[in-house]
Amino acid sequence: xxxxxxxxxxxxxxxxxxxxxxxxxxxxxxxxxxxxxxxxxxxxxxxxxxxxxxxxxxxxxxxxxxxxxxxxxxxxxxxxxxxxxxxxxxxxxxxxxxxxxxxxxxxxxxx
Amino acid sequence: xxxxxxxxxxxxxxxxxxxxxxxxxxxxxxxxxxxxxxxxxxxxxxxxxxxxxxxxxxxxxxxxxxxxxxxxxxxxxxxxxxxxxxxxxxxxxxxxxxxxxxxxxxxxxxxxxx
Numbered sequence: 001x002x003x004x005x006x007x008x009x010x011x012x013x014x015x016x017x018x019x020x021x022x023x024x025x026x027x028x029x030x031x032x033x034x035x036x037x038x039x040x041x042x043x044x045x046x047x048x049x050x051x052x053x054x055x056x057x058x059x060x061x062x063x064x065x066x067x068x069x070x071x072x073x074x075x076x077x078x079x080x081x082x083x084x085x086x087x088x089x090x091x092x093x094x095x096x097x098x099x100x101x102x103x104x105x106x107x108x109x110x111x
Numbered sequence: 112x113x114x115x116x117x118x119x120x121x122x123x124x125x126x127x128x129x130x131x132x133x134x135x136x137x138x139x140x141x142x143x144x145x146x147x148x149x150x151x152x153x154x155x156x157x158x159x160x161x162x163x164x165x166x167x168x169x170x171x172x173x174x175x176x177x178x179x180x181x182x183x184x185x186x187x188x189x190x191x192x193x194x195x196x197x198x199x200x201x202x203x204x205x206x207x208x209x210x211x212x213x214x215x216x217x218x219x220x221x222x223x224x225x
Contacts, residue, residue, distance in 0.1 A: 030210070031210065031211075033214075041200065041218065041219060042216065042218055043202065043204075043216040044216070045213040045214050045215070045216070048211060048213060086153070086154065088154070094167075095159050095161070095167040095169075096142065096159070096161070096210050097142065097144040097156060097158075097159025097161075097167060098156050098159060098167055098169060098170065099146075099154075099156050100156075101153045101154040101155065101156075102153060103152075103153040104153060
């Protein structure tokens with residue numbers, strides 16, 4: 001069993017829909033990252049959080065430390081949101097580069 | 112401004128050869144990270160540099176892999192005696208020091224071992 005699990009693996013939505021991507025982890029963490037990998041391969045860091053909730057534009061990330069679970073929400077989804085979304089956990093006590101990655105959720109938003 | 116620059120963007124080499132991959136981080140970023148993404152696999156951590164501290168090498172998969180960072184800036188990842196399982200996209204990222212700084216990723220080097 002992977003230490004970081006994402007669901008769903010694939011997600012297809014219609015433009016405008018509310019999207020939720022889930023990430024569960026089994027290790028103690030000091031931070032959790034959400035990354036976006038575009039179809040061309042480029043990776044962008046979306047959020048890094050260790051508690052609570054963060055919002056940036058139409059993106060919202062939440063984390064529940066007790067339940068070892070994080071979610072990434074996209075409101076009013078758009079075709080340009082189509083990408084692979086990856087969560088990554090930083091092991092408690094590990095260096096800030098030593099991340100354990102989920103396998104990603106491939107999102108496709110249809111117009 | 113300039114982002115993280117990696118070179119070459121593509122590298123094809125024969126099994127058994129040595130390869131060097133280069134990463135030019137964003138100016139002023141003291142932290143530098145190397146990751147690898149194999150086909151069908153997720154990302155995996157390789158090595159992390161922070162300033163003048165000893166690097167975290169715990170993700171390097173074998174002693175054929177090494178990395179250095181000269182002058183706190185440019186980094187080179189070297190793979191000796193390449194094997195077919197080394198084929199992957201090698202990604203470099205950099206950030207300012209401090210645990211809460213976002214990482215900025217390069218476009219990666221796609222390495223193919225024949």
